[in-house]
Amino acid sequence: MSDHPVTIKAVHPPLPERLRELVASDLGSYVLAVVLIVLPLLVSGSWMFAIGVCFANAIGVLAVSFLVRYGGEVSIGHAFFAAVGAYSVAILDTRFGLSLLVSVPLALVLGVVTGVAFAWPSRKLSGIYLAVSTMALALAVPELINNTDALTGGYEGLYVSKPLIPGLPMSFQRYYVALAVLIAVVFALARFRHSRQGLTILLSKAHPAAADAFGTRQVWARCAVLGISGGIAALCGAMLAFAGSTVSPSGFTLWSSIFLLVGSVVSFYGLTLARALIGGAFLTLVPQFLSASGAWIPVFYGLALLGMILLGHYLPRLKEMMARHGGTA
Amino acid sequence: MNDVLRDLFPLAWSGMITGCLYALGAMGLVMIFKSSRVVNFSHGNVAGFAAFLIYGFSSGVLLDLSWGAAVLLTIVAVVAIACLTYAVIAPLVFDSDLTATIATLGIGLIAQGATLLIFGADIVSLDLPIPRFSTSVLGLRITGYDLTVLGVAIVTIGALFFVIDYTKLGIAFRAISENSFAAEVCGLNLRSIHLFSWVVAAVLGVVGALLIVPTTFLSVTTVAAFMLQAFAAAVIGGFASLPGSLIGGILIGVLMNLFTFYVSPQFSSTFLLCIILLALNIFPNGILARVGGSRV
Amino acid sequence: MMDVATKSLTGQGIALSFGGIEVLKGLDVEFRAGEITGLIGPNGAGKTSLFNCLTGAYHPQKGAISYAGHSLEGLPPAARAQKGIVRSFQHVALSPDLTVLENVMIGVARNYHSGWLHAFLPTVRGRHEKAEMRADAERALAELGLAKAADKMPSELPPGMLRLVEIARAIVGRPAVLMLDEPAAGLNNSETRDLMRSLSALASPDLVMVVVEHDMDLVMSICDRIYVLNFGAFVACGTPAEVRSNEEVVRIYLGSDDD
Numbered sequence A: 001m002s003d004h005p006v007t008i009k010a011v012h013p014p015l016p017e018r019l020r021e022l023v024a025s026d027l028g029s030y031v032l033a034v035v036l037i038v039l040p041l042l043v044s045g046s047w048m049f050a051i052g053v054c055f056a057n058a059i060g061v062l063a064v065s066f067l068v069r070y071g072g073e074v075s076i077g078h079a080f081f082a083a084v085g086a087y088s089v090a091i092l093d094t095r096f097g098l099s100l101l102v103s104v105p106l107a108l109v110l111g112v113v114t115g116v117a118f119a120w121p122s123r124k125l126s127g128i129y130l131a132v133s134t135m136a137l138a139l140a141v142p143e144l145i146n147n148t149d150a151l152t153g154g155y156e157g158l159y160v161s162k163p164l165i166p167g168l169p170m171s172f173q174r175y176y177v178a179l180a181v182l183i184a185v186v187f188a189l190a191r192f193r194h195s196r197q198g199l200t201i202l203l204s205k206a207h208p209a210a211a212d213a214f215g216t217r218q219v220w221a222r223c224a225v226l227g228i229s230g231g232i233a234a235l236c237g238a239m240l241a242f243a244g245s246t247v248s249p250s251g252f253t254l255w256s257s258i259f260l261l262v263g264s265v266v267s268f269y270g271l272t273l274a275r276a277l278i279g280g281a282f283l284t285l286v287p288q289f290l291s292a293s294g295a296w297i298p299v300f301y302g303l304a305l306l307g308m309i310l311l312g313h314y315l316p317r318l319k320e321m322m323a324r325h326g327g328t329a
Numbered sequence B: 001m002n003d004v005l006r007d008l009f010p011l012a013w014s015g016m017i018t019g020c021l022y023a024l025g026a027m028g029l030v031m032i033f034k035s036s037r038v039v040n041f042s043h044g045n046v047a048g049f050a051a052f053l054i055y056g057f058s059s060g061v062l063l064d065l066s067w068g069a070a071v072l073l074t075i076v077a078v079v080a081i082a083c084l085t086y087a088v089i090a091p092l093v094f095d096s097d098l099t100a101t102i103a104t105l106g107i108g109l110i111a112q113g114a115t116l117l118i119f120g121a122d123i124v125s126l127d128l129p130i131p132r133f134s135t136s137v138l139g140l141r142i143t144g145y146d147l148t149v150l151g152v153a154i155v156t157i158g159a160l161f162f163v164i165d166y167t168k169l170g171i172a173f174r175a176i177s178e179n180s181f182a183a184e185v186c187g188l189n190l191r192s193i194h195l196f197s198w199v200v201a202a203v204l205g206v207v208g209a210l211l212i213v214p215t216t217f218l219s220v221t222t223v224a225a226f227m228l229q230a231f232a233a234a235v236i237g238g239f240a241s242l243p244g245s246l247i248g249g250i251l252i253g254v255l256m257n258l259f260t261f262y263v264s265p266q267f268s269s270t271f272l273l274c275i276i277l278l279a280l281n282i283f284p285n286g287i288l289a290r291v292g293g294s295r296v
Numbered sequence C: 001m002m003d004v005a006t007k008s009l010t011g012q013g014i015a016l017s018f019g020g021i022e023v024l025k026g027l028d029v030e031f032r033a034g035e036i037t038g039l040i041g042p043n044g045a046g047k048t049s050l051f052n053c054l055t056g057a058y059h060p061q062k063g064a065i066s067y068a069g070h071s072l073e074g075l076p077p078a079a080r081a082q083k084g085i086v087r088s089f090q091h092v093a094l095s096p097d098l099t100v101l102e103n104v105m106i107g108v109a110r111n112y113h114s115g116w117l118h119a120f121l122p123t124v125r126g127r128h129e130k131a132e133m134r135a136d137a138e139r140a141l142a143e144l145g146l147a148k149a150a151d152k153m154p155s156e157l158p159p160g161m162l163r164l165v166e167i168a169r170a171i172v173g174r175p176a177v178l179m180l181d182e183p184a185a186g187l188n189n190s191e192t193r194d195l196m197r198s199l200s201a202l203a204s205p206d207l208v209m210v211v212v213e214h215d216m217d218l219v220m221s222i223c224d225r226i227y228v229l230n231f232g233a234f235v236a237c238g239t240p241a242e243v244r245s246n247e248e249v250v251r252i253y254l255g256s257d258d259d
């Protein structure tokens, strides 16, 4: 016991190392955030709009990556939760004249509730079985929207126009609100990694029985992960509605869900600001560049998905080989 | 009451016919899953691409062949695609089945894009040389299409079971799906059997796609949408059982028919979602599953 | 005396079978507080299965399990953990995504109850709680001589060290019942001696400690009582001296182990 203070000191890495870590993680995010905050001064209006949508998609990518990182599960149904968020915003805006101040919290709550509501019946499923049932979830979305057109506007969709802060130009609001929500989500997830709940959920992913033996039920972990992931996806939907200004069922198909997964894979399931933006940019900017011939979009996404997966598969092996060669030479 | 019964039989009959096709699709998924633990999400898109190829080869868009030649050529093409797909995915299969499964989504996207690029987003009609007649048996209208589907399904499924039960490759396939590690230790070549299942699945997909097209028209999404019901069928059957997926297919066919007729045609996908969730929860391992414990 | 007896973990007639194979054949056990109980037996005897029944991971077909006089019937593992019944795993079960320190922090998680808001936001309470958990975990690691490994990832440590981390996670939350499944497997002689010292130091009048172990030196020197299990049934129970001189035990277990 006498060496207690000494050991605590030894536990912390030396200062230069910590500085390097800071640069690699937090500082990088701060710099990137500052760049994004001043970016509208440099780019044109249409770019600002596209980047705003990119922020929204980045949030969706985070939702899928969170599920992979903390649940070890893959979803191809996150468009469902995104639709929940998007229509919360759009319906409150167009039917009740309420601003984001009300609708975003509602979207978050509904996203969490639907996430948990889906987690409960699928609590015993994992891996490919869960992936298949999330697929079914995504399939149901467009017809649910289309057949409740009195509320959702059916095929035609809804136009979101109510500003958060009256008087400020709407184009700036669409950009900055989406950016603020994205940064908030990244920040909250960074806290979560070190929280009690985050730790136990990560153990539950690797060894459910062990987590169970220390007081974390597997069902609880599953509901928590899907609840959080659903909530984030709903925020993505809310921001897609606000930053993208319209919602319609064509934005929430099975393909949208698959694209979110593609974004997540392309960002290597990262939960940092930079990684999320890579995924979001991929989802937003690729269609923009390929807009002349839409048929190339699925081909490109498919190739990118395969490419990243194969890269993720071969890169460690290549590195190992290089290291071995370097070691012997 | 009488009315209900009068509708019920024709609905069940036509549901069973489509159900056979769902079963063909489901069996392809199950074959691949049983051998390599991969859920092939590209199944529907590749089969859809195949249907378009048949159209392209026989209508003069690509070639102007006779119908039979077009089908043959398409099957050759699809087998090639299956081999190519497996070549891409093979290194992943031994690493993580989930990663390999995600990779099949990529293949599906490419197949979808290829269809769009070559054939465009328009709807085309693909006619099959199917005998056109219909008779009435006990008040049930039975058409040439019904009998063709039934005949083809029985022959295909019969051939499949024969191959699996009696040929060397089929026996190896069964050994691997029981215990791939033990099978490999015994000197079976996993890759060649994986490839066998991918190729068989692709052919089953073509047959299913070809037969479903006459009921609707052919567009980029028709076959993919059809394969989603096949997914549900496979899930109900436990995803690892060929007889299970046959039962699942027929069950889905009949249930969907009844649901759209009696309840609502608009919410069929939602109904499918409920069936899948229910089936996965009541029978997490499928209807015909055996029970087993897990270890700590 | 009365007090000690009521704090024990008891099982009566625990019977467990898998598909017709009887793994446990109606076991009566009493693990007393204040004692270190050893549970020994050849491979496949059912030691881990008994642990699994006591912690709720397995559901025995017959039998009653109670702690401190209260039945544990129907309680899932997580609820038993909440009562302080904690175990280590024979096959190391640490999260590869977490550092050693974080893995150990999970062992105290059940004693803290801050809500979700504190998990996502940098609140004072959340930070305070984390610091406390951290300090607890650092202390437990230091007790087992692992202070230097705190910030390493599990993949960077040898298997013996991982087992110690596993033990640190079990002891950090001040358990009421501590069940260790082969804690010394993979440790070298000096590490085993350190572990023995730590375990002896851990013993307290309120703690029920059960150790499954194949290392006879460890069991014989730290245990107060020893149960010997073979083919799912007890063949002997008593002090180390009694067990050592029991012919049956020598024949089925110690004898085969010595040569």
Ligand SMILES: Nc1ncnc2c1ncn2[C@@H]1O[C@H](COP(=O)(O)OP(=O)(O)OP(=O)(O)O)[C@@H](O)[C@H]1O
Residues within 6 Å of the ligand: B293, B294, B295, B296, C018, C023, C041, C042, C043, C044, C045, C046, C047, C048, C049, C050, C090
């Ligand atoms: N989940 C299970 N399903 C089927 N059989 C099981 C299961 N768990 C344990 N068994 C069987 O119960 C018997 C006892 O196993 P257990 O792991 O309890 O032995 P043990 O005494 O811990 O052995 P060891 O010293 O090797 O750890 C073994 O024959 C084992 O095969």
Ligand SMILES: [Mg+2]
Residues within 6 Å of the ligand: C047, C048, C049, C090, C181
């Ligand atoms: Mg054991």
